Amino acid sequence: MSDIKIDGFKASDIFVDLHTAFNGFTDAQRQAQVKKTKGIFELRITNDDKKEAVWTIDLKKNGVILKGLASPKADVTLIMSDDTFSQLASGKMDGQKAFLTGKLKAKGNVMLATKLAAVLQMAKDKAKL
Secondary structure: OOOOOOOOOHHHHHHHHHHHHHHOOOHHHHHHHHHHHOEEEEEEEEOOOOOEEEEEEEEOOOOEEEEOOOOOOOOEEEEEEHHHHHHHHHOOOOHHHHHHOOOEEEEEOHHHHOOHHHHHHHHHHHHHO
16 A cells, blocks of 8 residues: 555545555446446645645556556546645535636546546445445
């Protein structure tokens, strides 16, 4: 899991939890999530020190979470602060509101970005079990 963690980012712990949840899926559960989502998310998170970290959620082929740039190219790139991502992941902020208020920027398939909340929620539910 240390391959996912990046010190100095609150989002890092969330990605570690997501990674753990994804690793707990059966192959059938993973493929069901891939089939439902069909996309690659690249998340560019900036912390309070203005440092950027990048994580990729691949739900197009493999159903994995990786640290670093998407390869192949992401279907949607989401750019936000560490605080904004933490609030989105906890359900304290709605993605649409974050987008409309400029706290979340999206490049690429913006409609795919709407599926991120479901991915975060699904992993959150799995982590509670």
